[in-house]
Amino acid sequence: MSTQQQKPNTQETPEDPEMKGAESPQQERLKEKESDMVDETSVDESELEGDTVLIKVFRYDPEVADKQEPRFDDFHVPFKKGMTVLDAVMYARDTYDSSLTFRHSCRQAVCGSDAFFVNGKQRLGCKTQISELEHPVRIEPLPHQEVVKDLVVDMDHFYDQMHTVEPYFQNEDTPDASDLEEQRQTRENREKVKMSTRCIWCGACMSSCNIAAGDNEYLGPAAINKAYRFAMDNREGEEIKEHRLRILEQEHGVWRCQTQFSCTEVCPKDIPLTEHIQELKREAVKKNLKFW
């Protein structure tokens, strides 16, 4: 099911092309696929023989009478090496209950759709190995956000906060040296903003933040990180940087952060969120400090 599992097979192929005789690589792959499918059906038939994992999935749907009361459903999913939490819920949905609802898209920690609350921590479903978790695995929607259905939460507020910090590059001026058509960034400056550019808008940080939970107006770690990404970018002028800091230094901006490190702890892209927030706090102070 997972790409990790098939890797060894594809690596083997170039090693012994003669041994396999006349078969083309495509035929080999087809055969592998077939045998994989046979494997899967046999797992289905022998139901729950071999390794299985028990996942407890949060169910809630205000539009269905017997799901209006939130509950946990148990699914026994056959375990495969390399299986992720997303693989498990997808198996549960495809095999047992097609009404099980969750967001997912790329399955490689890029789209940021499948942040769940897994065993008491915000994690990306596609990036979390089942083998690394305690069993049974408890899968819930992100805390502190309204649940729309099952594992789907309402992200509108999160996106609103992200847009508040104007998360786009703002520099109309083309470079003064007219022979350049692109706006170049120094390597050092790129390194500085590198980690902050990795944000995938999954909302795990916002959900983990105790302050954001209590203060709906707080921008939240993701939005502040987004602001950091542009405020620290040298290609934007001083003026726009000041404009960005004016947004951030407001009451519900950077100063709400009380350095609990929850966001840094859960970020699936390992962005040092607290560090970025702290740096912006210092920038905001520096902007307003005058010694004359």
Place this chain on the structure above:
Amino acid sequence: MSQSYNRGLIEDFGRWKEFSAGMWAWIFHKFTGWMLIGYLFTHIAVLSSALTGPEAYTNTIQGLESLFIIRVLEVGLLAVAVFHILNGLRLLMVDLGIGLDTQDKSFYASLVLTAIITVASVPTFMDGVTI
């Protein structure tokens, strides 16, 4: 749109078992801070007994210090103050952007130091009091 409902323990401090170091540091810092504010008021109350004369003040202090429970509370006060100071230093470093990668270790260090200092202070605080 979805309905609001109470998800109970997921949303509140009931999931304290899943808190990480930074979260615990925050909780302890808040707690110790409030304890110190509370102490400040009792401190003012005791000191203001001096308004009625030196004897009243001496009697109040001696009376309080002869109580075992007060000595125990003093040890607690020291623990609370020491933790608040040490974690305050840790937060100062965090604000300056120093050692953010090791913030959990510095929290554990402040806990251990607090414990050592508190235990070391027990003989001094408990000197000459009977239960």
